[in-house]
Amino acid sequence: MMTTLIGRELLNNLMTFRFAAALLITLLLVVANTVVLIKDYEQRLKDYNTSVQTHHQEIREKETYSAGEVEVDRPPNPLSIFNVGLDKRLGNEIWIAHNNVPTLWEARMNASDNPYLNILSSIDIVFIFKVVLSLMALLFAYDALAGEREQGTLRLVLTHPVRRGHILLAKYISAMLCLLVPLLLSLLLAMILLTTTASISLGTDDFLRIGGIVLTSIAYLSVFYLIGLFISAVTQRTGTALMLAMFVWGALVLVYPNLILATIRSSDIPEAKAVSAFNEIKQVWDEFDRERKHFLATDAFPGEDPTFNINGMGFFYEHFPENRLTLLYLYNSMMTFGELDEKFEEEVPHAQNYFQFLIPSTIKTAERAWLIRKQALEDTLVQKSNMKRTLLKFSPVGMYDAATQAWAGTDLKGVRDFFDAVRQYRQTVIDYFYNKNAFASRKWFAADEGAADWRTLPTFSFKRSSVEINANRALPDLLLLLTMSLLLFMIIFLVFIKSEV
Amino acid sequence: MWHIAKRELSNNLNSLRFALATVLLLGLMLTNAIVHLREHPERVQRYRERVSGHQNHIAAHASNGLYDLAQEGPGNLYKKPSDLRFCAEGSETFMSDRAQAGYHRWSTGTLKSFWILAYPSATPNRDNVRPEVTKVDWGFIIGYVLSLVALLFTFDSISGERERGTLRLTLSNPIPRHTVLIGKFLGAFISVSIPFILAVLVNLLVISTSSGVHLDAEAWGRLGIIFFVAVLYTCLFLALGMLVSARVQRSAVSLVILLLVWVVFVVFMPSTLASIAGRSTSSGPTYDFSERSWKLHNELSSDYYSRHYKEPEGSTKRIEIDGAYVTKDAEQQEQLHEARLNRRIAEVHRARTITRISPVTIVQNLIESFAGTGFERHLQFLENVQTYVREFRTFIVDTDSADPESLHIFGVRTGMSQEPVSPEAVPKFEDTLNLSKDFNTAATELLLLTLFVLVLLSGAYLAFVRVEV
Numbered sequence: 001m002m003t004t005l006i007g008r009e010l011l012n013n014l015m016t017f018r019f020a021a022a023l024l025i026t027l028l029l030v031v032a033n034t035v036v037l038i039k040d041y042e043q044r045l046k047d048y049n050t051s052v053q054t055h056h057q058e059i060r061e062k063e064t065y066s067a068g069e070v071e072v073d074r075p076p077n078p079l080s081i082f083n084v085g086l087d088k089r090l091g092n093e094i095w096i097a098h099n100n101v102p103t104l105w106e107a108r109m110n111a112s113d114n115p116y117l118n119i120l121s122s123i124d125i126v127f128i129f130k131v132v133l134s135l136m137a138l139l140f141a142y143d144a145l146a147g148e149r150e151q152g153t154l155r156l157v158l159t160h161p162v163r164r165g166h167i168l169l170a171k172y173i174s175a176m177l178c179l180l181v182p183l184l185l186s187l188l189l190a191m192i193l194l195t196t197t198a199s200i201s202l203g204t205d206d207f208l209r210i211g212g213i214v215l216t217s218i219a220y221l222s223v224f225y226l227i228g229l230f231i232s233a234v235t236q237r238t239g240t241a242l243m244l245a246m247f248v249w250g251a252l253v254l255v256y257p258n259l260i261l262a263t264i265r266s267s268d269i270p271e272a273k274a275v276s277a278f279n280e281i282k283q284v285w286d287e288f289d290r291e292r293k294h295f296l297a298t299d300a301f302p303g304e305d306p307t308f309n310i311n312g313m314g315f316f317y318e319h320f321p322e323n324r325l326t327l328l329y330l331y332n333s334m335m336t337f338g339e340l341d342e343k344f345e346e347e348v349p350h351a352q353n354y355f356q357f358l359i360p361s362t363i364k365t366a367e368r369a370w371l372i373r374k375q376a377l378e379d380t381l382v383q384k385s386n387m388k389r390t391l392l393k394f395s396p397v398g399m400y401d402a403a404t405q406a407w408a409g410t411d412l413k414g415v416r417d418f419f420d421a422v423r424q425y426r427q428t429v430i431d432y433f434y435n436k437n438a439f440a441s442r443k444w445f446a447a448d449e450g451a452a453d454w455r456t457l458p459t460f461s462f463k464r465s466s467v468e469i470n471a472n473r474a475l476p477d478l479l480l481l482l483t484m485s486l487l488l489f490m491i492i493f494l495v496f497i498k499s500e501v
Numbered sequence: 502m503w504h505i506a507k508r509e510l511s512n513n514l515n516s517l518r519f520a521l522a523t524v525l526l527l528g529l530m531l532t533n534a535i536v537h538l539r540e541h542p543e544r545v546q547r548y549r550e551r552v553s554g555h556q557n558h559i560a561a562h563a564s565n566g567l568y569d570l571a572q573e574g575p576g577n578l579y580k581k582p583s584d585l586r587f588c589a590e591g592s593e594t595f596m597s598d599r600a601q602a603g604y605h606r607w608s609t610g611t612l613k614s615f616w617i618l619a620y621p622s623a624t625p626n627r628d629n630v631r632p633e634v635t636k637v638d639w640g641f642i643i644g645y646v647l648s649l650v651a652l653l654f655t656f657d658s659i660s661g662e663r664e665r666g667t668l669r670l671t672l673s674n675p676i677p678r679h680t681v682l683i684g685k686f687l688g689a690f691i692s693v694s695i696p697f698i699l700a701v702l703v704n705l706l707v708i709s710t711s712s713g714v715h716l717d718a719e720a721w722g723r724l725g726i727i728f729f730v731a732v733l734y735t736c737l738f739l740a741l742g743m744l745v746s747a748r749v750q751r752s753a754v755s756l757v758i759l760l761l762v763w764v765v766f767v768v769f770m771p772s773t774l775a776s777i778a779g780r781s782t783s784s785g786p787t788y789d790f791s792e793r794s795w796k797l798h799n800e801l802s803s804d805y806y807s808r809h810y811k812e813p814e815g816s817t818k819r820i821e822i823d824g825a826y827v828t829k830d831a832e833q834q835e836q837l838h839e840a841r842l843n844r845r846i847a848e849v850h851r852a853r854t855i856t857r858i859s860p861v862t863i864v865q866n867l868i869e870s871f872a873g874t875g876f877e878r879h880l881q882f883l884e885n886v887q888t889y890v891r892e893f894r895t896f897i898v899d900t901d902s903a904d905p906e907s908l909h910i911f912g913v914r915t916g917m918s919q920e921p922v923s924p925e926a927v928p929k930f931e932d933t934l935n936l937s938k939d940f941n942t943a944a945t946e947l948l949l950l951t952l953f954v955l956v957l958l959s960g961a962y963l964a965f966v967r968v969e970v
Contacts, residue, residue: 018754025764076865090630116876118595246653247521250525259637261528388631
């Protein structure tokens with residue numbers, strides 16, 4: 001019986017104009033955009049590779065250790081083709097130094113771009129699905145019950161010994177099967193395009209992640225189909241059902257996400273918590289500065305001159321850069337000379353002595369400041385943005401977006417994985433300096449007795465988190481979508497068994 | 502004709518879609534007004550503070566003498582925020598609100614680089630981890646929501662009547678077909694306009710009664726034009742709806758076609774075309790720019806050092822060489838910055854030309870130019886800045902040549918006039934908006950939109966004349 005019902009529904013759905021049109025449009029949009037997105041990704045990959053090479057070159061040309069600011073690049077994520085998330089927006093180039101624990105707020109754009117082009121909007125595959133699949137699902141659902149009721153066929157079907165639940169289930173299964181066709185077909189084409197592109201190499205993990213995106217898309221589709229079915233169950237006429245469905249679509253997809261964030265005030269003025277954290281960080285550095293000055297005053301060299309009167313071809317600077325919004329405050333100093341005159345030979349041991357004290361002390365202070373800053377950044381910037389993300393999830397569109405971003409690894413957590421790796425790498429670089437005894441060495445600030453040796457500097461490599469972690473991050477939203485589906489189905493069932501035909 | 506329009510109207514007024522459209526548009530417009538009232542006074546306040554900061558900056562340097570003023574430059578120049586920002590602010594966040602007329606690069610023991618005009622770029626998203634969404638402005642409400650509403654009001658206007666058989670009934674009366682079509686069009690038009698006008702009125706009422714925002718006569722004129730654009734745009738979608746509705750037998754099919762057309766043209770076309778255009782015109786990496794800048798500077802400075810030490814210290818010849826070095830360097834670097842800016846602008850122009858195929862881009866561009874925000878306005882601002890910078894430099898030259906004791910050598914303190922400069926005499930920068938220029942840039946787009954409307958209207962007419970009942 002069930003198969004007969006499903007077969008009938010399938011036939012009804014497949015032979016419609018809307019099915020053909022939806023299939024065509026989805027295929028067209030996905031293929032056209034995938035081509036563009038792949039080109040865009042290749043461009044970004046090229047920029048990344050150039051940038052890595054430049055930085056590799058640059059650091060090896062530095063003559064002293066103190067001048068060596070290691071720069072690290074963030075590779076573009078190939079799955080950003082599916083959901084770009086934060087991948088293109090956040091900085092992809094960051095400096096590593098002993099005086100600061102780097103965060104994503106210090107990252108810069110390496111790039112190559114024309115900032116004015118940002119005024120043009122961008123797109124990804126999930127965005128296409130988000131808009132088109134939801135619209136299709138509603139178009140398939142709005143007349144599923146109301147239409148049959150109007151035509152009187154529902155009464156006819158119910159004269160047979162069929163359970164109402166079975167009818168609903170048959171409708172759901174067959175419509176979902178129909179809706180899966182454009183989804184899977186377009187994804188298949190996109191995958192063919194992706195795998196035939198030489199510059200993109202997808203591993204097993206990536207295929208699993210894409211599988212996760214497909215699964216989430218199906219859950220999303222199901223939610224929207226059931227919303228349509230619910231509207232169809234509660235309305236008497238198809239015309240009304242259609243209007244309601246369209247406005248619900250407009251409200252959920254178009255209006256809600258934009259409206260809800262517009263109502264939340266976002267201000268550039270740091271809040272009290274951030275201000276107090278910033279002052280605390282500043283105090284830590286002030287204390288460091290006092291100790292530094294004390295050292296200079298009490299060491300064997302007369303006066304408080306941090307350059308020890310050393311001068312030559314090269315430069316010295318010291319300052320405390322700050323950014324109150326991102327709670328950045330640090331002691332930035334550099335002293336580097338290519339050639340040193342004979343006459344400074346007496347001062348050199350003093351300088352060596354000073355740097356042997358100064359740099360470890362800077363590292364320690366940076367760690368202390370980081371502990372405060374980490375918590376404060378979490379409490380202010382990250383928490384605020386997470387609250388907005390949560391608000392967006394009141395619409396299934398938000399859940400879908402969040403889950404697919406998590407699968408692709410372009411969500412905030414995925415991008416922050418990179419910065420965690422960067423912080424670890426910083427530790428490795430510092431250890432490297434310690435092992436070389438670089439801070440106490442003459443090569444820290446002068447290159448006259450041989451330039452700094454960068455050959456054994458550990459290289460940075462970043463591997464995206466494993467697919468289990470992606471799944472862990474995506475699962476809550478995916479489960480939410482599935483629960484919503486189940487709940488909607490139960491409600492529709494209750495409405496439908498009580499309704500009069 | 503009026504009978505038909507009236508019948509159509511009363512049909513629509515009682516329908517569910519009318520109520521839903523009213524609620525939706527009202528809610529959006531109200532949010533828009535409230536958000537604007539919350540943010541705009543702060544913005545204006547900040548601009549005022551910055552302008553007075555600019556004037557203080559000039560006054561401080563003028564009192565130090567002409568060299569200081571000529572070396573420091575006028576400082577940051579700020580873009581005046583538009584009072585009509587609630588109409589369109591989408592791209593405003595992506596454009597810098599200032600030009601840097603005081604960009605310094607180097608100083609040596611005796612010389613300092615002269616200021617140049619640089620164009621900082623706004624990078625609003627770099628440090629923020631917030632989710633990104635479209636701003637709810639008039640451009641969004643008209644471009645996306647109103648167009649969808651217009652389609653939902655017309656998709657069954659002809660096919661629905663044919664399905665019910667009432668079309669045959671109407672046409673059996675001695676009325677020409679075009680009268681029926683115009684009547685239907687008018688009816689649909691008025692029924693879409695009512696919720697829209699209502700929402701616009703509420704929006705403007707909230708904004709104009711608040712004390713924080715002041716709209717002058719010109720702003721109201723601009724609002725009138727924006728409203729006219731919105732009406733034209735609505736007509737476009739009404740005509741499209743009628744065209745499809747006349748060609749198609751069943752209203753369900755008509756709606757599916759219309760929705761897909763809407764999705765493709767309104768939602769996807771701008772982004773897809775923008776990705777294509779943005780990619781094809783992508784310029785070289787930024788470090789190319791800094792490398793070129795370094796190279797130019799190094800060439801100049803090595804040439805300078807070879808000539809500088811040949812002259813005795815304190816001689817006029819030496820001062821002349823110093824001055825020539827500083828001024829030439831500033832000139833070269835500024836040209837480099839300007840060339841980059843022009844290249845970027847040309848790229849955006851190309852990209853924007855391609856995206857004009859989509860009506861929603863046209864209408865958003867139009868609203869932006871009349872609201873005094875967006876790219877065209879930014880260009881106007883840059884032009885104002887460049888005019889002012891010329892004026893400022895002329896002032897320096899004129900003041901210097903008015904002093905007979907000066908050596909008239911720019912770039913060095915000893916070569917320039919030592920007389921104090923009165924701060925009042927120095928030209929001040931005040932950004933302005935000019936409506937006639939907006940008209941000029943918008944004319945093409947306005948004509949394009951009108952063309953679209955006419956084509957679709959005549960299409961709808963032809964389709965309806967030939968329709969079999």
